[in-house]
Amino acid sequence: MGWAYCCQSNLGAKSSLNVSSGSWLRVAFEVEERCGRVLLVLLFPLAKKMWDATSRLLVNYPEPYRSQILDYLFMPNFGASLHILKVEIGGDGQSTDGTEPSHMHYENDENYFRGYEWWLMKEAKKRNPNIKLIGLPWAFPGWIGRGQNWPYNHPDVTVYYIVSWILGAKQYHNLDIDYIGIWNERSFNCKYIKLLRYTLDKRGLQRVKIIASDNMWEPISFFMMVDSELHKVVDIIGAHYPGTKTVASALATQKKLWASEDYSTFNDEVGAGCWARILNQNYVNGNMTSTIAWNLVASYYEALPFGRDGLMTAQEPWSGYYAVEGPIWITAHTTQFTHPGWHYLQVDGHLEDGGSYVALTDGLGNLTIIIETMTYRHSQCIRPPLLPFIVSPQKATFYLKGSFVSKYLCMYHINVFRDISCLLHFFSLCFLSLQVHEGMFSLNLDVDEVYTLTTLMTGRKGTYPDPPQSKPFPSNYKDDFNIRNPPFSEAPYFADQTGIFEYFVNTSDPGDHIFTLRQVVIQRPITWASDADQAISIIGDFKWVNVTITCDVYIEHLGNGGVFIAGRVNNGGIYVRCSKGLFFWVFADGTYRVTGDLSGEEVLMKGMSGVRARVWHTLTLNLKGSSASGLLNGYPLWENVTLSETSHGWAAIGTRSFEFAQFDNFHVEAS
Numbered sequence: 111m112g113w114a115y116c117c118q119s120n121l122g123a124k125s126s127l128n129v130s131s132g133s134w135l136r137v138a139f140e141v142e143e144r145c146g147r148v149l150l151v152l153l154f155p156l157a158k159k160m161w162d163a164t165s166r167l168l169v170n171y172p173e174p175y176r177s178q179i180l181d182y183l184f185m186p187n188f189g190a191s192l193h194i195l196k197v198e199i200g201g202d203g204q205s206t207d208g209t210e211p212s213h214m215h216y217e218n219d220e221n222y223f224r225g226y227e228w229w230l231m232k233e234a235k236k237r238n239p240n241i242k243l244i245g246l247p248w249a250f251p252g253w254i255g256r257g258q259n260w261p262y263n264h265p266d267v268t269v270y271y272i273v274s275w276i277l278g279a280k281q282y283h284n285l286d287i288d289y290i291g292i293w294n295e296r297s298f299n300c301k302y303i304k305l306l307r308y309t310l311d312k313r314g315l316q317r318v319k320i321i322a323s324d325n326m327w328e329p330i331s332f333f334m335m336v337d338s339e340l341h342k343v344v345d346i347i348g349a350h351y352p353g354t355k356t357v358a359s360a361l362a363t364q365k366k367l368w369a370s371e372d373y374s375t376f377n378d379e380v381g382a383g384c385w386a387r388i389l390n391q392n393y394v395n396g397n398m399t400s401t402i403a404w405n406l407v408a409s410y411y412e413a414l415p416f417g418r419d420g421l422m423t424a425q426e427p428w429s430g431y432y433a434v435e436g437p438i439w440i441t442a443h444t445t446q447f448t449h450p451g452w453h454y455l456q457v458d459g460h461l462e463d464g465g466s467y468v469a470l471t472d473g474l475g476n477l478t479i480i481i482e483t484m485t486y487r488h489s490q491c492i493r494p495p496l497l498p499f500i501v502s503p504q505k506a507t508f509y510l511k512g513s514f515v516s517k518y519l520c521m522y523h524i525n526v527f528r529d530i531s532c533l534l535h536f537f538s539l540c541f542l543s544l545q546v547h548e549g550m551f552s553l554n555l556d557v558d559e560v561y562t563l564t565t566l567m568t569g570r571k572g573t574y575p576d577p578p579q580s581k582p583f584p585s586n587y588k589d590d591f592n593i594r595n596p597p598f599s600e601a602p603y604f605a606d607q608t609g610i611f612e613y614f615v616n617t618s619d620p621g622d623h624i625f626t627l628r629q630v631v632i633q634r635p636i637t638w639a640s641d642a643d644q645a646i647s648i649i650g651d652f653k654w655v656n657v658t659i660t661c662d663v664y665i666e667h668l669g670n671g672g673v674f675i676a677g678r679v680n681n682g683g684i685y686v687r688c689s690k691g692l693f694f695w696v697f698a699d700g701t702y703r704v705t706g707d708l709s710g711e712e713v714l715m716k717g718m719s720g721v722r723a724r725v726w727h728t729l730t731l732n733l734k735g736s737s738a739s740g741l742l743n744g745y746p747l748w749e750n751v752t753l754s755e756t757s758h759g760w761a762a763i764g765t766r767s768f769e770f771a772q773f774d775n776f777h778v779e780a781s
Contacts, residue, residue, distance in 0.1 A: 163208025163605065164420060168409040169226045170427035170602040178574045179424050179432050183407060184237040188572030189434065190421055190441040193450050195234045196244035196370075196402055197227045199275050202610050203249025203635035205294070207414045207683045209606045211599060213275055215630055217253045222278035224599045224612070231285050242450060244402075245275060246291030246324060249641075252633035259636050262299040269302065269309050276315060291321045291370070294638065295350060298323040300333060300340050307343035319345035324370050327352070331359035346370075349398075353494040354388055356396040366399055373403040373437075374419050375492045381419075382436030383489035383526050386482045386560050389444055390466040394459040403437070411605060411760070413652035415683040419492070428603070429581035436526065439571070440560060443522060447478040447564040464501030465555065477514055478564040481506070485557050488527060507552040515549040522562040522569055583651040585780040591773075592625045601627050607686040609645025609765065614772060623662065623726055626772040629765050639684040644674075644708055646689070646764035648682055650778060655758045657780045660730045663763075664772040665698045665723040672697035672766030673773075677733045678759040679708075691759050692751075694731045694740045697766065698723035704740065704751055708764075714751050726774070734781075 168179065182189035200210030211224040222228065234241050250261045254268055261268045272290065279285040290306070292298045303322060310318050322344045323330040334341040347360050348370025360367055369392045375381040385403065392398040408420030418425075421441060424432035448470050455469045465483035485501045510517060553561065562569070589601055591613060599612045604627070614628035629645045650657075657677045665671040672695055679691040689708040696702045702719040706712035719742055721727050730741035736756050739749035761778045765771045 163205065163210055163410060164405040165226065165230060165407055165409045166208055166600075166605050167411075167427050167603070168407060168424055169229065169598050171424065171432075172427070172430055174574075175430045175432060175577055176427075178577070179407065179422070180233050180237065181572065181574075182422060182434055182438055184234045184241065185572065186238050187446050187568045187570045190438045191238070191445040192234070192241065192406075192441070193445055194242045194244060194400065194402065195231060195406075196246060197231060199245045199247040199272065200225050200227065201247050201249030201635055201638075202251050202631045203637045204608060204639040204641045204684060204686060205248035206416065206639065207410045207605075209249075209608065209610055209641075211610045211612065212251045212635075213278055214253075214271060215251055215610070220274065220278070222282040226598055226600075228279070228283050228285070229598070231279070232283055235285065240450065242288045243279075243285060244289040244291065244321070245272075245279075245287050246294055246321075247272065248294045248638040250636040251631075252635050255636045259634075261293065261636050262297075262302050265299065265302040265305050269306050272306065273309050273313060273315070276310075276318060277313065287318055289319045289321050289346070291324050291348070293324070294371075295325050296638065298325075298330060300337060304339060304343055321346045321348040321368070321370060324348045325350060327357045327360040331357065331363055334363050334365070335359060341365075351491075351493045352392070352396055352398070353496075354391040354395040354398075356398065361397065367397055368400040368402065369396075369398045370400075370402050371404050372401050373491060374405075374416060375490075377408065377418050377420060377423060377435040377437050379436060379527050380488055380490060382440050383484045383558060384491040385421075385437045386440045386443070386526060387466075387484040387489040388491065389440070390459065390468050390480060390482045393454055393468055394466045399454060403441075411648070411652060411682070413682075413760075414605075415685065416492075426580060428584055430578040431580040432577050439524065440526070442569070442571075443524070443560050443562045444480055446569045447480075447522075447562055447566050452478075461504060461506060461555070463504035464499060464557075465504075467506075475513060476565045477510075477517060477519075478562065478566065479508070479519075481553070481555065481559075481561040481563075483555050483557050483559050484526070488558050501557050503554070503556050505552055505554050507550060510546055510549040510551075515546070517546055517565055519546060519551070519563045519565060520567055520569065522564075524560050525556065526558045526560065528558075582653070585651075586778075587650070588775075588777045590625075590775050591627045594625070604647045604649050604763075605682070606645075606647045607682045607689075608642040609647070609768065611645075611647045611763070611773075616772065623664070623772070623774050626664070626774045627763075627776075628772045629770065632768050632770060634768055640687050642687045642689070642708055644710075644764055644766060645768060646676075646679075646682075646686065646708060646762050648679055648760040648762045649776075650761045651780065652760055653758050654678070654761065654780045655756060656734045657761060657778055658730065658732050659761050660728065660775070660777045661763060662726050662728050662774040663696065664726050664774070665696070665721070666770040666772065668698060668723045670698065670766070671723055671769050671771065673771045674762075674764050674766075675729050675731050676708075676762040676764070677731055678757045679762045680757060680759040682760070691757070691762070692731065692733055692738050692753065694729055695766070696721040696727065696729065696742070702740075702742075702747060704738070704748060706753070715748050717748065719747060728775075 202212045276287045327349045346366045348368045350371040375384045392401045405420045408418045409424045421437040422435045452470045459467045467481040469479045596613045609631045663673045674695040676693040681689040693705045704715040732739045736753045738751040
């Protein structure tokens with residue numbers, strides 16, 4: 111890890127803290143003004159990953175609720191007070207819960223206003239100018255691979271693509287990217303990483319640090335140990351879901367170690383306990399000085415993979431309802447009382463009867479101690495598997511020395527399973543002020559508790575009036591896409607699962623279809639997940655059974671182009687290829703098909719339709735009980751298709767392949 115030997119005269123006389131518990135076994139950590147006495151570690155204790163389209167619905171929230179959600183996430187001394195925001199560099203491909211648009215769909219195409227990541231980074235910076243920004247690609251546009259599903263065959267092209275994103279962030283949004291990753295949970299290439307560093311430096315981006323490899327500790331650590339040039343250019347080793355453990359080779363690099371993706375757990379009480387445990391123990395057990403949660407906010411359809419695995423929930427922009435979940439306040443126990451630039455004090459932070467503690471200082475006399483006593487049952491994360499352990503009630507005694515002796519500590523306390531339902535005992539002022547007597551204080555610690563003891567008096571439990579009540583997606587929903595200057599490139603509530611559907615100005619149409627929604631990815635991206643062979647965007651209520659869906663469609667591809675509308679779509683995200691439902695297809699060759707799956711293998715009916723490319727047509731799909739029928743331009747085309755089972759799912763639009771196609775006047779009515 112990246113240890114820094116410190117000599118800071120402003121620490122004053124030697125300061126130290128001893129802790130004992132149970133049998134009074136003493137563990138000490140000290141800070142002295144003499145260089146080399148103690149190792150301090152640069153701290154970025156909390157972060158968030160914002161990939162996978164997990165904030166897709168957030169941008170559609172009406173005010174003031176959208177700003178309130180953002181305040182709970184980013185505003186200092188209010189809610190989660192996050193220190194880092196990690197975003198996906200959109201690559202037009204599926205990245206867990208949807209696709210995000212690239213800034214370069216094609217080689218000669220650049221647009222730094224697509225998607226919502228730019229907006230999100232600016233909103234975070236608006237609330238906290240000191241927040242750090244990380245970019246990481248999941249997928250890449252297909253042109254980068256030059257016909258192959260691999261980004262490293264032409265490393266100069268991939269480097270150009272990534273550096274363009276960093277430069278665009280600054281030029282168009284005045285955003286300084288602090289860290290850049292390689293390829294999420296996929297292979298890395300040493301030549302590519304070195305060329306990336308060289309190009310960053312050449313373009314005046316020396317401040318941008320490189321994180322590798324956003325996968326496991328190995329083999330990146332091994333390669334860094336045998337390749338001195340690679341060791342020099344990689345600033346941070348990032349591992350995913352390390353289970354609070356590291357490996358010898360990663361430690362031997364003496365680089366900073368980060369849990370660059372972690373948590374990923376349902377945001378109930380157990381999720382809050384998981385988060386409390388790993389925030390401490392990632393450092394205590396694994397010397398990791400940053401922990402990044404996937405994901406920031408559960409703002410995607412809950413039936414998609416990993417529903418509600420965010421720090422809070424905001425998945426109903428149509429109602430305005432959101433929920434500030436327990437992980438927000440667990441986060442606050444660390445982030446409101448530390449800041450980037452603080453240091454972990456090097457201690458063995460294990461409590462004798464289970465649980466852990468960490469201590470941090472700003473080097474200017476401030477001290478924060480965070481204690482957790484999460485039990486096995488109440489702190490299991492989604493991954494990796496957690497071996498059983500026992501935590502018991504205990505008394506812990508702490509001893510402060512040197513400049514810490516006379517500190518007056520403010521104490522914030524929560525019992526995760528007792529207090530979570532009432533939004534925790536985290537108040538604007540100290541829950542309890544703790545007077546230190548002759549450098550000593552004791553605490554009786556129960557299980558499943560978190561304590562923050564700090565010299566800072568700025569902690570606050572931010573609150574807003576209750577949001578509106580939860581409501582299902584509107585049963586009667588229309589969108590004509592008639593927006594001349596849309597604030598975002600995507601239409602409200604549509605969640606792209608393969609391909610990218612963007613607002614489009616159809617200047618060649620003199621009639622009613624000037625403003626449309628267009629599928630714009632015409633080459634299969636370099637995929638991270640198993641993207642479908644068809645483009646698809648879902649919308650609505652996953653519980654819908656009886657629906658009527660109507661949409662105007664425009665096939666642009668004269669050859670084998672085709673489009674569909676669908677109901678009862680039962681899969682998305684990384685499972686989108688397996689989607690079943692009822693799909694009504696029309697093709698440029700004048701045929702139609704009705705299938706029970708997205709892949710088109712389960713054909714329920716087919717025939718001639720007379721549909722032509724580059725002509726607008728209106729499709730209508732009726733689903734009621736176990737029967738389905740379809741209309742073309744208002745006239746029955748097929749009927750009496752019997753469904754083998756009465757399922758449920760979203761409505762959807764899509765294309766036969768990666769091709770240009772347009773949609774207009776979408777209308778869904780559920781009964």
